[in-house]
Amino acid sequence: MIKRFLYFLILPLYLFAVDATFVVDKKEDSFPILAIEDSSPQTTDMSQNFSQMLVEDMKVVSLFSVDKSYALAEFDATSPAPVHKETQYLLRYRLVNDGAGGVKADVKLLQDGNTFFIKSYVLKQSEMLVFLSHAVAYDINAKLGGSPIDWIKRKVLFVRLTSPRHSEIVASDYTLSYQRVILKGGMYGFAKWANREQTDFYYTSLSDFKPTIYKMNLVGGNKQKIISSDGMAVCSDVSDDAKRLLLTLAPNGQPDIYLYETVSDNKTRITDYSGIDVNGQFMGDGSIAFVSNRFGYPNIFSTRLNSSAVTQLVYQGKSNSSLSSYKNFLVYKARENSAGYGGNAFNLHLLSLNSGSIKRLTASGENDFPRFSPDGEAILYIKQEGSRSSIGVIRFGVDKNFAFPLKIGRIQSIDW
Secondary structure (H helix, E strand, O other): OHHHHHHHHHOOEEEOOOOOOOEOOOOOOOOOEEEEEEOOOOOOHHHHHHHHHHHHHHHHHOOOEEOOOOOEOOOOOOOOOHHHOOOOEEEEEEEEEOOOOOEEEEEEEEEOOEEEEEEEEEEOOHHHHHHHHHHHHHHHHHHOOOOOOHHHHOOEEEEEEEEOOEEEEEEEOOOOOOEEEEEEEEOEEEEEEOOOOOOEEEEEEOOOOOOEEEEEEOOOOOEEEEEEOOOOEEEEEEOOOOOEEEEEEOOOOOOEEEEEEOOOOOEEEOOOOOOOEEEEEEOOOOOEEEEEOOOOOOEEEEEOOOOOOEEEOOOOOEOOOOEEEEOOEEEEEEEEEEHHHOEEEEEEEEEEOOOOOEEEOOOOOEEEEEEEOOOOOEEEEEEEEOOEEEEEEEEOOOOEEEEEEOOOEEEEEEEO
């Protein structure tokens, strides 16, 4: 029974395709046109690639209609390159290698020939160039008063299955343009950031005698054993102050939700059910949401600490096996079976616990592993549609859904 249920939780997705694309729910006809120009003293693959990175990030900013054409221009020129003569905004950059493996960048935004924004950046590692692009997009969005995009600068943590009984834990940006393998050589699963600063993370090792949760430092690589359990050991959520964890443990064969205090190392059993309770999530009202098979299929329920009462939260769809929470909102996956969705589809839905209202966030394909950004402004998820799989980002502030096609093997879990 456990194996059947875990199939829905850890089913790997086959991911392929290449260049980043985006899907827009609203037309951009009324947006001002933005063009991007390279002013680097030497035109290199890096400087040209940076132009494409900025194109993708400025699409996500969603304040412009972005011209994709690449062009060279003097950094201090007030007029655009000939190919961009119809644009109202110019985003111009100058990249210079610092000779020590890093990059210095000068960036300016011009509006009708006048400098509207200018800033210099220093990047110590040139291979992380995409994060410089994200920082530029963040700063311009803030300058123009756009909807918050703090999440754009965060690292994404995912587990990639590489072969039977082998996987890797990888840190990346939200487009997966940058990837750094943190851990390899064993079987790992369910990586989760341990704090808002993203200095440490939790993961499950399946190479030990029992499934074991470790905490690892991202920079130094130091690791600390947290807890082991027969059958299953997963850290599914971390409190905002990083002092409490929600764990799924199965010391007696059936998985239940436990609260773990990181300061005292005390653990408290929250659920006690003869079936399956997994994937606990902290909610804003002090309760905990989780997945259970109490009705014979995965569904979403809630409970409170020191209470045996359990409340059903979701009444729509079947196989609701993944969820994420932010304050009084839940995003969850539901199987929908109707001609309106082109047959069997797994779509994401947003549930307001205050009003009870539900909004469908996706419309086709299989959408899984939803994760709220720490500020609740966006959702990261995996989309598989036919033979194409992508990282999806839903932005609530601008009501847009972006997709970045992937070619990275198979993903087991994702977090940001």
